[in-house]
Amino acid sequence: MHTTTLNLVTIIAEPVLEEMLTRELRQMGARGFTVTESRGEGSRGIRASDVPGQNIRIEVIVAPAVVPAILAHVSTHYFPQYAVIAFVQAVEVVRGEKYI
Amino acid sequence: MHTTTLNLVTIIAEPVLEEMLTRELRQMGARGFTVTESRGEGSRGIRASDVPGQNIRIEVIVAPAVVPAILAHVSTHYFPQYAVIAFVQAVEVVRGEKYI
Amino acid sequence: MHTTTLNLVTIIAEPVLEEMLTRELRQMGARGFTVTESRGEGSRGIRASDVPGQNIRIEVIVAPAVVPAILAHVSTHYFPQYAVIAFVQAVEVVRGEKYI
Amino acid sequence: MGLSEILRANLLSPIPLAFALGVVAKLVRSEFTLPRDIYTGLSIYLLFSLGLKGGVELAHASPASIAWPAAATLLLGCITPITTYLVLRRLGRFGVADSAGIAAHYGSVSAVTYIAAMSFTKAVGADAEGFMPTLLALLESPGIHIALAIGAVKTASPDRAVGHVLHEVLTGRTMVLLVGGLVIGALMGEKGWTAIETFYDPKGAVFKGALTLFILEMGVVAGSRLGDLRKVGPFLLGFGIIMPILHGALGVWLGHLAGLSVGGATVLGAMAASASYIAAPPAVRITLPDANPTYYLTAALAITFPFNILLGIPLYYEMARWLAG
Amino acid sequence: MGLSEILRANLLSPIPLAFALGVVAKLVRSEFTLPRDIYTGLSIYLLFSLGLKGGVELAHASPASIAWPAAATLLLGCITPITTYLVLRRLGRFGVADSAGIAAHYGSVSAVTYIAAMSFTKAVGADAEGFMPTLLALLESPGIHIALAIGAVKTASPDRAVGHVLHEVLTGRTMVLLVGGLVIGALMGEKGWTAIETFYDPKGAVFKGALTLFILEMGVVAGSRLGDLRKVGPFLLGFGIIMPILHGALGVWLGHLAGLSVGGATVLGAMAASASYIAAPPAVRITLPDANPTYYLTAALAITFPFNILLGIPLYYEMARWLAG
Amino acid sequence: MGLSEILRANLLSPIPLAFALGVVAKLVRSEFTLPRDIYTGLSIYLLFSLGLKGGVELAHASPASIAWPAAATLLLGCITPITTYLVLRRLGRFGVADSAGIAAHYGSVSAVTYIAAMSFTKAVGADAEGFMPTLLALLESPGIHIALAIGAVKTASPDRAVGHVLHEVLTGRTMVLLVGGLVIGALMGEKGWTAIETFYDPKGAVFKGALTLFILEMGVVAGSRLGDLRKVGPFLLGFGIIMPILHGALGVWLGHLAGLSVGGATVLGAMAASASYIAAPPAVRITLPDANPTYYLTAALAITFPFNILLGIPLYYEMARWLAG
Numbered sequence A, B, C: 001m002h003t004t005t006l007n008l009v010t011i012i013a014e015p016v017l018e019e020m021l022t023r024e025l026r027q028m029g030a031r032g033f034t035v036t037e038s039r040g041e042g043s044r045g046i047r048a049s050d051v052p053g054q055n056i057r058i059e060v061i062v063a064p065a066v067v068p069a070i071l072a073h074v075s076t077h078y079f080p081q082y083a084v085i086a087f088v089q090a091v092e093v094v095r096g097e098k099y100i
Numbered sequence D, E, F: 001m002g003l004s005e006i007l008r009a010n011l012l013s014p015i016p017l018a019f020a021l022g023v024v025a026k027l028v029r030s031e032f033t034l035p036r037d038i039y040t041g042l043s044i045y046l047l048f049s050l051g052l053k054g055g056v057e058l059a060h061a062s063p064a065s066i067a068w069p070a071a072a073t074l075l076l077g078c079i080t081p082i083t084t085y086l087v088l089r090r091l092g093r094f095g096v097a098d099s100a101g102i103a104a105h106y107g108s109v110s111a112v113t114y115i116a117a118m119s120f121t122k123a124v125g126a127d128a129e130g131f132m133p134t135l136l137a138l139l140e141s142p143g144i145h146i147a148l149a150i151g152a153v154k155t156a157s158p159d160r161a162v163g164h165v166l167h168e169v170l171t172g173r174t175m176v177l178l179v180g181g182l183v184i185g186a187l188m189g190e191k192g193w194t195a196i197e198t199f200y201d202p203k204g205a206v207f208k209g210a211l212t213l214f215i216l217e218m219g220v221v222a223g224s225r226l227g228d229l230r231k232v233g234p235f236l237l238g239f240g241i242i243m244p245i246l247h248g249a250l251g252v253w254l255g256h257l258a259g260l261s262v263g264g265a266t267v268l269g270a271m272a273a274s275a276s277y278i279a280a281p282p283a284v285r286i287t288l289p290d291a292n293p294t295y296y297l298t299a300a301l302a303i304t305f306p307f308n309i310l311l312g313i314p315l316y317y318e319m320a321r322w323l324a325g
């Protein structure tokens, strides 16, 4: 089974950011994304939802080349003011072209 | 703490496929699985649920030897006709024998 | 974009354990955590909820140095008696200091 | 009252209005939606109410009075999927999978269309028979089974799932709540019923109120499919309106022959004309993966359902009145 | 009416029928289930209704009239967990953890069994006292605390959680809604109550209707445990039926001594006979990890609960009538 | 009755009591909470009920009778965000983002406060005009738009979102259900209304019962913010009580000038005094990221909302009576 190595970027953020983030991710080259409801705690407790700690977990598989742009974007536009984290992993996928 | 390196296969698919997929995964050697409700977008918007974009996210930890069979199975039986993606990662687990 | 390599520990457990586990994870040095509702099957079907198979999925990003302690803790206090699994992955994060 | 007044009265009743609101909300790109669990909970409540009330009535009805209507219903369950399949395949030049998939939807029934027909007939003073919910339960699955069978035969489809799927249809939410409700309703009798009537009576305010919310969400769902109307092409657009009329006429006529009242024949016509969008879609998705969901979901939800609750039902009523002479 | 008629009337009332439907749905391997949030929402509504109505009644009741029944209830809360523990440990040869774990369930109370008993007594024209919800609140937690204490003492259990767990039981959903409802009901008085009575009255159609849906889901949950009946062994099977009868008799007798009416004694008996399956399970799971959930969940949900609503309650009623002479 | 009795009667009515229970549950660190979907479902039901009933009434009202009250409402929607902004910026020395963010909340309206005012006026026999829901819909968004505009101008805020956010406010849940309900209610008329009245009537038991559950959860949410009261500082604490009184007085006065009855002026005052916590928070969070949510959520939910339902509304009623002479 031929597989390709790509990157899985996971972004955990406040729910209000979902639409903006997913739209921007697509603009930065993501061909798709997966969102999961979650909750959590971190250094910064603040939330704008009256359900404290409610989060969304956005997973996006992209080509390694796209990763720096995504990390730079969330770092500048979201990290300072929002409860957001992001982390990157390598993943093996079939149909690598599908994500690029 | 002694750990073993195994593979985590994540399959994101249409909800209607949950039962079939989990049953087949067990047949292919998975000792268990974890399912999370999620939603998402990709190249193919079609869904059979009237909640468009609703997905399930199946995680299954297996021995590396089992991975090719799983990827081959989803590639032939699901990729062509269903909104399904799959990706593989290496994970360190305790009690490695539990998953084999 | 400067990134740091840390570890992502994922613990899948019975819902009743959520509060205890997250409290203990913080005590062991986690600066935060993310919890996702999920369901699943494994070797041990037992659950104390009348919704069989309901699980929680705890993700925690920590410094590699902390991982052994966490794995040892869940291995001794939870694996024997509860339906719990744990696995570890390497992740690249921005603002590495945030998690340490 | 004349047809125009009937139409006007129907259009200005809560059901079509709530549906329209949902569609409009989508058109203005509102993010409004009913939480999924609430939507499911409401559908469970509505179906269970139909079953319970139907069971109470069933206890009174004489087997004889139901025999013919039941036979007519089962006949409709066998005819409508086949007519649908042939029309799409021969006239529409649709593929086997798409034709069979859509046939599974139009061969089954939409509970909400049934409810709309029941309250319409009541509003115009032509109450349908009390045992109608029994017919609703009878019409639910045969059509799906037949259509999927056609599909399985005509395609080299991986039948690894068919058996399992048919079982799922037979034991799905609709069947459990309708059939189970019928049995409970019949067993508990008047005494048990009066204790919960205010809550479950399909003619009561609680049922109608919950129904309004449910249909509001259906409007949202249908609204999100309007964009697909362009994709399905002109044939399916016409099909989604003409097929119901034909099936509606057939249902009214068979209902009339079976001895149903004008109201009963109207409701049976609406049932035959309606397309399922709860039981059928997942069954088709699994057994006929080559069938394009955009086709069957759009036709059932965004074309046929609104047509039936807005214009179809009054039309079937006119047919029934005309037959009754 | 005679016992046989009473039994028949009870079996054909909505509660047992809805429960049976849920079980049957599971037996035919239906995937039907109530969404979890709806199930939780219904239980919140039911408990809050009990509390509110109980509070309104409490405002009328004289402290004197409640004192003895309250004392009897607390006494039951202390006795039943101990009897359960001893029977399982000595006669059943169960381990400490399993015995204490099951004792926590049988030492507490099942709100739905309580509701079933209340509507049964009403149906047979032997209304229970209005302050019964107060007794329900009193019986909720003592038994769990005592059983867990026994477990903690007898096992070298990691008490890192016990304190926290006891607090969770005391501040759990049931207590908040029952006790909170009692206070609100007592404070708002008749005027406030009449404004919301149709919605919250436990004797009303809304409450009974919601209850039916809740019990339908309980049937599904119990049905999914039927397979475990084989695992729990013959002793626990017998225990799940005989223990309730003994506790029921004790409850009826103490209720009688405390001056409760036939209806009141019947309900107190049913409360003592019932086993908790909401507050107890998580508490036991955390503090007694060695206790096998299959044992306590199956016994409480799949054996004792159905027995009580089908046969137990009429039996306790007969006992109460016999005592009342 | 005198002010003291009115206060007492208000404090002992279900709404404040349910809110208090929720707060207390949080104070005793209970984990009780209403499932999120149930909470959302209840708010949808409550808003839709207000809209439908308002629409039915609207059909009767003469345009002339609404014109002035509507104008007064829109005027309040323009004034209150600005007064809020200036007070916080000048007197409170708050930053631009925080001042504009809080202004967006106090410039909009809290539907539950509105409902509490409606049932208060009814309880004291001073029913408000039937078209009040129309005013509620009118007051929802202008204030948010104005406050966000101020914020966008005064800060070099990334306006990549503003336009999108304003659209979200205009098409949000509240607007869809209120405006949509108004239209449906007006179109379906008395006949359609009577069929669903028991379920949707804001003066009925179903609405009041659902409201009680909703407010119980609001109490839990507010309770979880009590800890933040220390963080927001003395100025915001005072602001959360004094600003409503000023806006309330203004609202009552404008309502009086616009020809509203004592009840109507009271409700308009409560609307002006109230702060939004559904539409405003997400809009502010996205467009004014530098505004601290702890400030605006705590002020709106944990200070102003309880103040209004406990003391504010009776106060505005006294003002209205005094003005009416």
Ligand SMILES: Nc1ncnc2c1ncn2[C@@H]1O[C@H](COP(=O)(O)O)[C@@H](O)[C@H]1O
Pocket (backbone or CB within 6 Å): A012, A013, A039, A040, A041, A042, A043, A044, A045, A046, A053, A055, A082, A083, A084, A085, C030, C031, C032, C033, C034, C035, C059, C060, C061, C062, C099
């Ligand atoms: N160390 C961590 N491990 C896992 N998830 C985290 C961690 N830190 C933060 N999070 C998640 O990121 C969200 C925002 O974090 P923060 O900005 O620190 O409040 C939290 O609510 C968690 O869901």
Ligand SMILES: Nc1ncnc2c1ncn2[C@@H]1O[C@H](COP(=O)(O)O)[C@@H](O)[C@H]1O
Pocket (backbone or CB within 6 Å): A030, A031, A032, A033, A034, A035, A059, A060, A061, A062, A099, B012, B013, B039, B040, B041, B042, B043, B044, B045, B046, B053, B055, B082, B083, B084, B085
């Ligand atoms: N690049 C991606 N990153 C993350 N998830 C994806 C990606 N592409 C597709 N998905 C997920 O896979 C599902 C099916 O994808 P598709 O078959 O392309 O419609 C989508 O609904 C997403 O949940």
Ligand SMILES: Nc1ncnc2c1ncn2[C@@H]1O[C@H](COP(=O)(O)O)[C@@H](O)[C@H]1O
Pocket (backbone or CB within 6 Å): B030, B031, B032, B033, B034, B035, B059, B060, B061, B062, B099, C012, C013, C039, C040, C041, C042, C043, C044, C045, C046, C053, C055, C082, C083, C084, C085
């Ligand atoms: N091989 C596996 N892959 C993924 N998840 C698993 C696996 N085995 C167990 N799990 C998850 O861990 C939970 C507890 O497992 P167990 O203790 O084996 O019952 C299950 O309910 C699953 O959610």
Ligand code: NA
Pocket (backbone or CB within 6 Å): D080, D105, D106, D107, D108, D109, D110, D247, D271, D272, D273, D274, D275, D276
């Ligand atoms: Na049909």
Ligand code: NA
Pocket (backbone or CB within 6 Å): E080, E105, E106, E107, E108, E109, E110, E247, E271, E272, E273, E274, E275, E276
């Ligand atoms: Na008991």
Ligand code: NA
Pocket (backbone or CB within 6 Å): F080, F105, F106, F107, F108, F109, F110, F247, F271, F272, F273, F274, F275, F276
């Ligand atoms: Na305001």
